[in-house]
Amino acid sequence: MNPEASDPLLGPPPIWPIEITRGRNDRVWSADGRMFYDFYGGHAVALTGHTHKHVRRMVARQMRKLIFYSTSSGLEIRNRAARALVQKLPPGLGHVFFSNSGAEANENALKIAIQLTGRKGLLAFEGSFHGRTLLALSVTDDPGIRDPFRDLGPPVEFLPFADQAVLEKVDFRSAAAVIVEPIQSMGGIRMADPAWYRRLIERAHEAGCLVIFDEIQTGLGRTGDWFFSGGAGMVPDLLTLAKGLGSGIPVAATAFRDDLAASLKPHDLGSTFGGGPTAMAALVATLEVLESERCIPHAQTLGSRLADGIRAHAGYEPLGRGLLIGLKTTGLARPLGEKLFHEGFLVGLSRDPRVLRLLPPLTLRERSVDRFLEALDRIPTP
Numbered sequence: 001m002n003p004e005a006s007d008p009l010l011g012p013p014p015i016w017p018i019e020i021t022r023g024r025n026d027r028v029w030s031a032d033g034r035m036f037y038d039f040y041g042g043h044a045v046a047l048t049g050h051t052h053k054h055v056r057r058m059v060a061r062q063m064r065k066l067i068f069y070s071t072s073s074g075l076e077i078r079n080r081a082a083r084a085l086v087q088k089l090p091p092g093l094g095h096v097f098f099s100n101s102g103a104e105a106n107e108n109a110l111k112i113a114i115q116l117t118g119r120k121g122l123l124a125f126e127g128s129f130h131g132r133t134l135l136a137l138s139v140t141d142d143p144g145i146r147d148p149f150r151d152l153g154p155p156v157e158f159l160p161f162a163d164q165a166v167l168e169k170v171d172f173r174s175a176a177a178v179i180v181e182p183i184q185s186m187g188g189i190r191m192a193d194p195a196w197y198r199r200l201i202e203r204a205h206e207a208g209c210l211v212i213f214d215e216i217q218t219g220l221g222r223t224g225d226w227f228f229s230g231g232a233g234m235v236p237d238l239l240t241l242a243k244g245l246g247s248g249i250p251v252a253a254t255a256f257r258d259d260l261a262a263s264l265k266p267h268d269l270g271s272t273f274g275g276g277p278t279a280m281a282a283l284v285a286t287l288e289v290l291e292s293e294r295c296i297p298h299a300q301t302l303g304s305r306l307a308d309g310i311r312a313h314a315g316y317e318p319l320g321r322g323l324l325i326g327l328k329t330t331g332l333a334r335p336l337g338e339k340l341f342h343e344g345f346l347v348g349l350s351r352d353p354r355v356l357r358l359l360p361p362l363t364l365r366e367r368s369v370d371r372f373l374e375a376l377d378r379i380p381t382p
């Protein structure tokens, strides 16, 4: 019998042998009293750091008034959240639908793309991760979790990521949508040449195929712009968000190009919990913190400082942009991650055995970056 069989809890086992009991900005503390610098950010969720005062206050104030009401009723805080979010989105993406997780945000984007184009096929990229619901899983390049359901999903073609020549050969005409993570995170912090994204959008549009940017990790300032797409002057047809959108309170969004939104019928989208007042208060507070604490330029500055420090070590190479960083080692990522854990740092793995992921809060302190680089100095390079 599996030794864990008596444990009622299902799901992936913890990465680290600790129980986290509290957090403050870019640090967390474990039940046995140890302190860790959180360069994993609770899986890129702690965008405004842990337990930010403004988020806590706004959520508490909202909870005192009304914890939840569904879309059966209008809510001032929901309207305010939608207005605040679309102001930040690339121009032309003027409408949002709120849900609760990244998978749902992508599920809704893919579903609506299929509905509006009347096409069944989808295009995605090798190395992608988009979530675990049926459509999102169908476009996720992880056979281990996807294949049992492959026959239930739509026909999906996986294309090599960042390959310009492939874009010229692919037939986009039978695809409802092509979905892309602008920087593949789980895939090992892989990004393409700026011309590649532009050509992708061009080629898809020539053939009437919609373009979905999954900005669940790249959005909301992490890559040094409000959105990777907007920062590069690109506007996808649909854009999805989750992770840090509510600073840890579950909230996700699917943004629509205005003309697509105009062709939706009122009941094409729906969710019991999506757009609930507590989540909306967390969203508004998160955007306010990102703005008032100038988190986006900060992500650029500290991202460069981290990348330069990583580059200074023989055997390590920084990947990514802003505070979505891959630490590529000529050795193996896992033992390096374990050594960093013993030095008091939480970092993430990826599906590339040579790449560690750093996804810290955008409120990361300079001195935490310095501590991290000092810890790297103490660990023998491969």
Ligand SMILES: Cc1ncc(COP(=O)(O)O)c(C=O)c1O
Residues within 6 Å of the ligand: 100, 101, 102, 103, 104, 106, 129, 130, 131, 132, 181, 185, 186, 214, 216, 217, 242, 243
């Ligand atoms: C790029 C990307 N898309 C989608 C998802 C799915 O999000 P969720 O786990 O909230 O369903 C993730 C989660 O890691 C992700 O990184």
